[in-house]
Amino acid sequence: MKKQISTEQAPAAIGPYSQAIQLGDMIFTSGQLPLDPVTMAFPQGGIKEQTTQSLKNIQSILEKSGSSMSNVVKTTCFLADMAHFAEFNQVYEEFFGTECAPARSCVQAAKLPKYALVEVEVIAFTTKES
Numbered sequence: 001m002k003k004q005i006s007t008e009q010a011p012a013a014i015g016p017y018s019q020a021i022q023l024g025d026m027i028f029t030s031g032q033l034p035l036d037p038v039t040m041a042f043p044q045g046g047i048k049e050q051t052t053q054s055l056k057n058i059q060s061i062l063e064k065s066g067s068s069m070s071n072v073v074k075t076t077c078f079l080a081d082m083a084h085f086a087e088f089n090q091v092y093e094e095f096f097g098t099e100c101a102p103a104r105s106c107v108q109a110a111k112l113p114k115y116a117l118v119e120v121e122v123i124a125f126t127t128k129e130s
Helices: 047-064 082-096
Strands: 002-005 020-023 026-029 072-079 103-108 118-125
Touching: 026 047, 047 072, 047 082, 047 118, 072 082, 082 103
Parallel strands: 072 103
Antiparallel strands: 002 020, 020 026, 026 118, 072 118
């Protein structure tokens, strides 16, 4: 059965979608912009700070579902500019490491919502009962 996952520790949806959906033991997150869940503003700084916030949002959603970053099996990452790829990777590695890191797609997007520099979505699993 499909179940909606929602937490105040990540930004509320800014459209007709869920922060995440759980189906069985799988969690599918929506793309997470680097919005602070309290202020709904981007962090000061550039790609590193925005990547950190996007991944913290993902982490909060996964924790709410009973999952974790170590249970992520696939990520899809959107960058506003591939010139930021190396800096993005530095932060990404802090969250996922290199050993058994998730499968990943990373593409440059023509424009992201609210002119963000990054957006990340993940697929993970959980052992928590629905």
